[in-house]
Structures are given as structure tokens and as C-alpha cells.
Amino acid sequence: MTEIVHILNFKLRSFLKLSTELTLENLVKTAGSLIVFGGFAIGAYYFSRIATDYLLDTARLGLFLLHRFLSMLLFVFFLSINVGNIVVSYAAFYRSPETAFYLTKPLSHANLFLIKFFDNFFYSSTTFFLMALAVLVGYGSHFHMSWTFYVQTMLFMLMPFMLIAGCVAVMVMITFMRFADTLGVKKIVVILVIIYLTLLYVYFTMSNPMELVASVWAHYPRVDDYYAYLDPPFAKYLPNHWIAESLYWTMRGDPSYALSYTVILVLASGCIFACMMYLGKKFFYRSWLASLNMRRSDESRIPMLQAFALTKRSTVDQQTSVFLKKEFWQFIREPSQWIHLGIISILIITFITSVAKINLKQPVPFLQTVSYMVLLLFSAFLIASIALRFVFPIFSIEGMNFWSVLIAPVKRSKVFWLKFLISFVPIAVVSEILVLFSHQSLTDFPMLVGVASILMFAISFALVGFNLGAGSFFANFTEKNPIKVASSQSATLTFLVSLLYLIILVAVVFIPIHQYIGYILRDTPFDRQSIYLVVGLFLMFSIGIGSISLTVGVRALRKDY
Amino acid sequence: MIRLSNLTKKFGDVLAVDDLTLTVKPGEFFGFLGPNGAGKTTTIKMMTGLFTPTSGSITIHGFDIQTQPLEAKLATGYIPDQPFLYEKLTGREFLYFSAGLYKIDYKTATERIKELTDTFEIGSWIDRRTEFYSQGMRQRIVIAAALLHDPKVLVVDEPMVGLDPRSAHIVKEVFKRKSKQGIAIFMSTHSLPVVEELCDRIGILKQGRLVFEDAFGALQMFKDKYNGQFESTFLELTK
Known part of the structure; x- marks a missing residue:
């Protein structure tokens, strides 16, 4: 005993020492x-x-x-x-x-x-x-x-x-x-x-x-x-x-x-x-x-995965090819990554199959708007969580091995954009699938599908960009465990800003969507331009947030390793 | 050719490298010595693009590492002091990964990997994940990766750590051969016998400043002064 x-005493002391160092x-x-x-x-x-x-x-x-x-x-x-x-x-x-x-x-x-x-x-x-x-x-x-x-x-x-x-x-x-x-x-x-x-x-x-x-x-x-x-x-x-x-x-x-x-x-x-x-x-x-x-x-012996073998010749740009293949193998050979992905995938499947069956129609415009916004926010929250868990740690988990990429004749911006590509594409696809399934009972509001699709695309871009940029800025190459990186203080700070962004989403789109729903259910006055304007503004705002974050991320990657 | 001109690196208030100037010509084997914390690894990290100099410049094979980093890196082979490798890749996969980063075509890469695997006697370990490698085996893979693209300059930080005597002998022979082929080798090490055996010229760094830099033969008069031992000379210079 x-x-x-x-x-435990030493572990606690070490933790407190780490957490109380007075730096900005x-x-x-x-x-x-x-x-x-x-x-x-x-x-x-x-x-x-x-x-x-x-x-x-x-x-x-x-x-x-x-x-x-x-x-x-x-x-x-x-x-x-x-x-x-x-x-x-x-x-x-x-x-x-x-x-x-x-x-x-x-x-x-x-x-x-x-x-x-x-x-x-x-x-x-x-x-x-x-x-x-x-x-x-x-x-x-x-x-x-x-x-x-x-x-x-x-x-x-x-x-x-x-x-x-x-x-x-x-x-x-x-x-x-x-x-x-x-x-x-x-x-x-x-x-x-x-x-x-x-x-x-x-x-x-x-x-x-x-x-x-x-x-x-x-x-x-x-x-x-x-x-x-x-x-x-x-x-x-x-x-x-x-x-x-x-x-x-x-x-x-x-x-x-x-x-x-x-x-x-x-x-x-x-x-x-x-x-x-x-x-x-x-x-x-x-x-x-x-x-x-x-x-x-050795998963590389699985025939289906042979296409990703690093030892195979590739027809695309060599640097891109080997980098993407390296990312693939690093991911699927790391149990904490694929087990977590598996759990999140099951949650997403459970969510989309459940939400596809639920009748979200409400007779009162306000309730309909609230139920729609809750659904949209939940989907966005899911995207924020996925981005935090898988995108934020993507640079940190390169760890002490990253030297081999940084000393090679590869532009650091190229490394960054490849990371962005492999993060953004799957998350954007998931977000659109969420829109598709969650709107099945809302066929009376055809405009909402398009609005949600654009909003979720904007959210995916902004959140992936933000998590990638913050992940690069706060990269901790000494922590091997991606779960610990995703729950660090910097990750929490990133999540806070992501939540603020989602609050802005609600604040901006609630009224025009409420007016549209009122128009469909009660034939109240509605100007289509207002929804176009708000969605357009939010799209631009998201692109702005994402782009600034990505720029900061690229610059951070140029710092001393 | 490696050229460091008035190179300085500061970490906050700490001056790690102070106005360092030196040149390593093609075919020259330069030994970079100094006590722990003298600034050797910082200098090497600046030469490989891992650190940005606070001031001064570094030219590798005619290319400035800051303004033409890709060209400079293409000409450099780097062997770090800690052979960190992507643990989830096998040795072979890591070598193909490195070959791809240096845009070596597939056929050449396959031939070079075969050749280097044989040279460094990596054997069947090549197809195991590097997370199961010993320090020495990792070091062999790292050295092989650094030589894959036939670099014009080799930057080496403590190459013999973890290597068994046979592997160390192979590495030394490879370095000697590369030097004879006209490659400029910049090697930081604490092993004085290795320096005596391999280097044409040495530089001794102390608290970020170069306190000695000359051809190895010039050390003789110092050695004579201090009981003929290189170790005593080194201790005296870095006191």
C-alpha cells in the first residue's frame, strides 16, 4: 500500500507542477x-x-x-x-x-x-x-x-x-x-x-x-x-x-x-x-x-488493403502518395484510433437510423423551428466532436517521428494541406449523410434540405480548418496517445471556440428559418432573399474562420520542431 | 559543400549558438565536438531545417536552407541522434516512404533499398514494424534512409549510439567510402576515437562558440602539450 x-503522490505532484507553470x-x-x-x-x-x-x-x-x-x-x-x-x-x-x-x-x-x-x-x-x-x-x-x-x-x-x-x-x-x-x-x-x-x-x-x-x-x-x-x-x-x-x-x-x-x-x-x-x-x-x-x-496482408501498400508503385505524385499511405497505415495499425472510430461510427449509424424513423413534423411553427434547430445543432455538435477527436491530434500524433518528413524536400504547406484533405473529405461526407437522413420526414420544407446541406458543409469546413489549425498551433509531439491530446487543455479551448461558433450559427439562422417554416405552415409573410442572405453570410463567415485557422496552422508548422 | 556564416540561435534569453562560421568542403569529413549542451544538436537542427536560425545563414551544396529549403534538403542526408521512426510502419515501408518523399522513382528505390538492406545487414527485420526494433536496428534503418537519395552532404548526429561493433564498423566504412566519393560529411559525436579514425578536420564547440577549428593534424601540437592524448586535449579545450 x-x-x-x-x-500516486509523485504522479499528483508531477501533474500539479505541469498545470501550474505560470506562462501566458x-x-x-x-x-x-x-x-x-x-x-x-x-x-x-x-x-x-x-x-x-x-x-x-x-x-x-x-x-x-x-x-x-x-x-x-x-x-x-x-x-x-x-x-x-x-x-x-x-x-x-x-x-x-x-x-x-x-x-x-x-x-x-x-x-x-x-x-x-x-x-x-x-x-x-x-x-x-x-x-x-x-x-x-x-x-x-x-x-x-x-x-x-x-x-x-x-x-x-x-x-x-x-x-x-x-x-x-x-x-x-x-x-x-x-x-x-x-x-x-x-x-x-x-x-x-x-x-x-x-x-x-x-x-x-x-x-x-x-x-x-x-x-x-x-x-x-x-x-x-x-x-x-x-x-x-x-x-x-x-x-x-x-x-x-x-x-x-x-x-x-x-x-x-x-x-x-x-x-x-x-x-x-x-x-x-x-x-x-x-x-x-x-x-x-x-x-x-x-x-x-x-x-x-500484420494488416498489410489483407488483400483489400494491398492497394495502400507503401511498397507498391503509385501513379500519382510520389510525395502525396507515400504521405497518404503512411497516414492510412498509421491509423489502422493504431487500435486506439480505429476502436474509437468504430464506436463513433456506430453512434452515427444509430443516430441516422433513429432520426430517419422519427417524424419531426410539428404543427406549431415555433416548435417546428426549435425541433429543426435542435436536429441541426446535434449534427453540428457531432461534427465538432469528431473534429476534436480525430483532427485536432493529427499533428501531435506525428510525434518525434515527424523529423523524417520535416527534413525531406517537401513543402510544409503541402504536408498541411494533405492533412486537411484527409480530414475534411470524410467529415464533409458524414455531415451531408447526416443532412440526408435527418431530413427524411421534413419533405414539406424542401428549402430546409438545401439550407442544411450548405450550412453543414460550411460547418465542416470551419470546424475542420479550426481544429487542424489549432492542432498545428498547439502541437504536442511528446504525447503519443491521441485521446489524451484530444482532451488536453488546448483541445478544450478549441472546443470552446467551436461551441461559440455553433451558438453564432443558431443566432444567425434561427429567425429566417422560423419565418420560412411559418410561411409553409401558416402562410405568414416570408422573403426568400433573407434566407439566401443569411446562409450566404454564414457560409462566408465559416470560410473566413476556416481559412484564418488554416493559415495560422500552416505558419505554426514552420516553427522550430 | 556546407557553409555556416555567422550562425546564431537564441531560445529566449539563452544563446545556444553564437556567431558560428565554418565551411566543410566536398569530400571533407568534419568532426563536430563539444560537451553536452554546447549547441551541437541545435546547429545540426538548423542545418537540416528543423530550427530556424536567429541570424546568419546556412548554405548546403550551394542552396540557402532558408530561401531554397527544398533544394538544400534534397542534397542532404540526415542521421539524427535519436532514431525515431514511424512505429506502425515496417522498416521496408519506412524506406519506401522516405524514397517517396525524395521523389526517387520506384525502380531505383527498390534497387537502393535492396542494396542498403544488404549493406547494413538488416535481414528479415526489414518486414517487421519498427516499434519492435532495438536502438541499433532503428539506427541502421535511419542511416539507410539517409543514404537512399545519394546525398551530396551528410549531416550526422551521434551515429554510433546503439550500434554493435560490427554494425559500427560497417557504418564507418560506408562513411569513409562516401567521403572519398566527394560527399561532405558533418558529424557530431562524443566518441573521440571515432573522430580520430574518420575526420580530416574538427571543430570544438563550447557554450555555442567555436573554440577550436582546424585540420586534425594541427591538433598534434596540442596533443603533445597534454600527454599525447586527444581526450586530454579535448578536456583542456572545453574546460
Whole structure:
């Protein structure tokens, strides 16, 4: 135990030293991070407060339904933390040079495993934890709860809840590594994806929110009563349900029931933590060795990928050809890249198939405009997230190997534009696919498809340009892990500006779109020129943002390496 | 031909290289020495275009590295002190990648890669990912990559680190041959025996300034003064 405390102490000191060096760049980054997280926290607080007020006071949903919806949200939250921990745990446990370093020291595998677990857990879950706190304060303020309620809920409910999600993630990762060596990585990834999608599907099919609302409202006005018989049978085994139950009974003023669910949650987290430690002690080192074998697999033998072989002759410009091929192999041979891409692709597919089925038509122009803007913003937010995750780190992950390109007779601007090409083209295609699928139920508004298509193209250009420029400007060639680059302070600052840009989008296009929808639904006056003007202005603004960022990025690449 | 004229590099208030002027002629083997932190690697990084000089100029094979960087780089082969390679590429892929960056046609590249792989005895390692290479194997790949395009100038930073005696011998023989073919070689190293064996002329850098620069033979009188050992001479000059 002493050695764990000793190592964690030094890790913390090293982190604090890094974060508190007084330079202008650090100050800007810290201020940016504070604004982003503060903004998110305040937004989450108000959203939670307004939503709780609306659901209980205006919609009169009742305590039971509110906490069942809370349970569903917590289930999604659990999966998010879980998947986040899985992705980060691969890099933290198996790719980190620190693991190899500690393996050479007289430190037991179990202790090393525990240190890496804490590393992974705090790294992947801190943001979620802070956001959860903001939501909890919003929710609790509706019921005028005292500060002790928040402390108790955070310590004895949210912490154990997140610990369970993190422990399960690490257990999944160890099992994955254990079997991937014999079954093959791709089979295991496919099995995992199927399991997670099935879980999601079964959960939301069995706890059908619409049926639940209808069943509870049949008892109106006694909507605050306890209708546990409506819960699906498996619900009582899920940690999200335990939190929801505990909160429900707290708000009903029955602390004994609330306490029992809290105790269950704490005990379960302890048991799962113990199971994870057992699994870690037994399999971590073996799975680490297996991860070395996995890295030796050679995808270049896959016939389909032969066209990208660096050893093949190319008909296009040699520098362009070898550079693009190098990028391709670097990407597909780096598990943290393609696993994350896989997860994001599944999310996009789930989003477009779901949104294609939803009827987004609303009878009231204002509601129709809001639903349309939410859809557009969500698509834009998705593009911003993809750009942050895959475009921002694109220079940093060149790492210390970048010298071989920089000393070659290649224009640095050419390197930059090739990076732009491979980032912009796929993201622009994804954005247009999002437009295509999300507008299927909006055929009554033909102009909106064209508007969305132009706006999403502009957004893709601006966000890719901005992330690429910022990624070049803030390039950190010593960090190998792209996930860590994408969650650094500079990345957070970049994301803040991306969000500001999206706010400008809403501010600029809301009124003309609202007028157009009003014209279609209610035949109110509408001047087509206004929408053309606004879309044109936004397009020019986006091109401007993107171009300035790209110029800054090219210049940054000319700095000393 | 390499020509450094009044070369200066500052990092904030720190003067890393101070008004450095020197020339390395075609076929000349120049040894660049100095204690740790003297500014050797900074000078080399400026010569290869990785750093921009604060003032002064660098001409490689007649091309200014700042105004004609592509031409200067095309004439240069660079072997860095740390052989970082793209870990996800195999040695062969990295060599084809380098060949493509220097626009070497496919047929020539294939022949040169075969020739250099044999010369540096890389063997079956060539088709493994470089992330599994030892330091020495990485160094061999880096040296092979630097020679792929038949450079007119070789800039070498600590070439023998990590090499086993046989590989070090091969590398030295290749350098000697290249020097005889008229290539200007600029080599920074801490290995005094290597300098004694290979270099025609040496320069000693101390705190960014050149404190000695002459033909190797001229060192003899210093050596005689300090018990005939190059090591003692070096220690005295850099004291």
C-alpha cells in the first residue's frame, strides 16, 4: 500500500507542477478550460433545474415517472462512462510506456494494475463526475435540498455508480485482451459491439417510456405513488435503478428505503471492485503480454488493403502518395484510433437510423423551428466532436517521428494541406449523410434540405480548418496517445471556440428559418432573399474562420520542431 | 559543400549558438565536438531545417536552407541522434516512404533499398514494424534512409549510439567510402576515437562558440602539450 501511495503522490505532484507553470499559454489554456467546464456546468445546472421544474410543475409528470426517466438517463450515462473507460483503458493499461517502466520495478502486478486503474478512472470520469454534480444541484434545488444531500449523493451514490462503470470497463478490457490473442481482435470487437447494442436495445424495448407514461397516467392524479410493478424484471439489478429509487424515496421523505438502495449500491461497487482486482491480479500481466502479440498482427496482408501498400508503385505524385499511405497505415495499425472510430461510427449509424424513423413534423411553427434547430445543432455538435477527436491530434500524433518528413524536400504547406484533405473529405461526407437522413420526414420544407446541406458543409469546413489549425498551433509531439491530446487543455479551448461558433450559427439562422417554416405552415409573410442572405453570410463567415485557422496552422508548422 | 556564416540561435534569453562560421568542403569529413549542451544538436537542427536560425545563414551544396529549403534538403542526408521512426510502419515501408518523399522513382528505390538492406545487414527485420526494433536496428534503418537519395552532404548526429561493433564498423566504412566519393560529411559525436579514425578536420564547440577549428593534424601540437592524448586535449579545450 505504501508504494501505491508513494507513486500516486509523485504522479499528483508531477501533474500539479505541469498545470501550474505560470506562462501566458498555460494561463490562456486554463482560462479556456475553466470557461468551457464552467459553461457546461452552468448549462447543465440550468437545464436540469428547468427540466425538473417543467416536468413536475407544468407537465405534472409525477415523482415516479420523473425518477424512471432519471433511471433511463443514468443507464445511458453508465454506458457512456463505461465505453469511455474501455477506450482510455487500452491506452492506459497496455500502451503506456509507464506500464512497461513499472513492470521492471519491484512492484506487484496487482499494485501496478491498481495504479493504472486509478489513472484511467480519474482521467476518463472526472468530467462526467463534474457534469453529474451540476445536474444533481439543478435537480436538488427544485426540492430545496440542503448541502448534505449533495455531498451524500455524490459520495455514496454517484461515486460508487461511476466506480462500477469504470470497473466493468476494465474487466471487459482485460477479458477482451485475454481472448483477443486467441480469437482475434476483430471477432472480439464484433462480439463486444453486438453485446453493447443488444443491451441498449433490450433495455429501451423493455422499459418502453411511452407505455410507462400511459400506465402511470391511468392513475392520474396519483402520479407520485409507487408503481414498481411496472418496472421490467431486470431493472432491480441495475445500478441506475438503485440511484433512481434512492432519490425517489428521499424526495418522498422516506430515508429508510433510500438508505437501503444506497447501501446496495455501495456494497455492489465494493464487490465489483474486488472482482476487478481479482481479475487484474490473475490476468493483467498475461493480458499485457498478449497485447504485445496483438500489435504484431500484420494488416498489410489483407488483400483489400494491398492497394495502400507503401511498397507498391503509385501513379500519382510520389510525395502525396507515400504521405497518404503512411497516414492510412498509421491509423489502422493504431487500435486506439480505429476502436474509437468504430464506436463513433456506430453512434452515427444509430443516430441516422433513429432520426430517419422519427417524424419531426410539428404543427406549431415555433416548435417546428426549435425541433429543426435542435436536429441541426446535434449534427453540428457531432461534427465538432469528431473534429476534436480525430483532427485536432493529427499533428501531435506525428510525434518525434515527424523529423523524417520535416527534413525531406517537401513543402510544409503541402504536408498541411494533405492533412486537411484527409480530414475534411470524410467529415464533409458524414455531415451531408447526416443532412440526408435527418431530413427524411421534413419533405414539406424542401428549402430546409438545401439550407442544411450548405450550412453543414460550411460547418465542416470551419470546424475542420479550426481544429487542424489549432492542432498545428498547439502541437504536442511528446504525447503519443491521441485521446489524451484530444482532451488536453488546448483541445478544450478549441472546443470552446467551436461551441461559440455553433451558438453564432443558431443566432444567425434561427429567425429566417422560423419565418420560412411559418410561411409553409401558416402562410405568414416570408422573403426568400433573407434566407439566401443569411446562409450566404454564414457560409462566408465559416470560410473566413476556416481559412484564418488554416493559415495560422500552416505558419505554426514552420516553427522550430 | 556546407557553409555556416555567422550562425546564431537564441531560445529566449539563452544563446545556444553564437556567431558560428565554418565551411566543410566536398569530400571533407568534419568532426563536430563539444560537451553536452554546447549547441551541437541545435546547429545540426538548423542545418537540416528543423530550427530556424536567429541570424546568419546556412548554405548546403550551394542552396540557402532558408530561401531554397527544398533544394538544400534534397542534397542532404540526415542521421539524427535519436532514431525515431514511424512505429506502425515496417522498416521496408519506412524506406519506401522516405524514397517517396525524395521523389526517387520506384525502380531505383527498390534497387537502393535492396542494396542498403544488404549493406547494413538488416535481414528479415526489414518486414517487421519498427516499434519492435532495438536502438541499433532503428539506427541502421535511419542511416539507410539517409543514404537512399545519394546525398551530396551528410549531416550526422551521434551515429554510433546503439550500434554493435560490427554494425559500427560497417557504418564507418560506408562513411569513409562516401567521403572519398566527394560527399561532405558533418558529424557530431562524443566518441573521440571515432573522430580520430574518420575526420580530416574538427571543430570544438563550447557554450555555442567555436573554440577550436582546424585540420586534425594541427591538433598534434596540442596533443603533445597534454600527454599525447586527444581526450586530454579535448578536456583542456572545453574546460
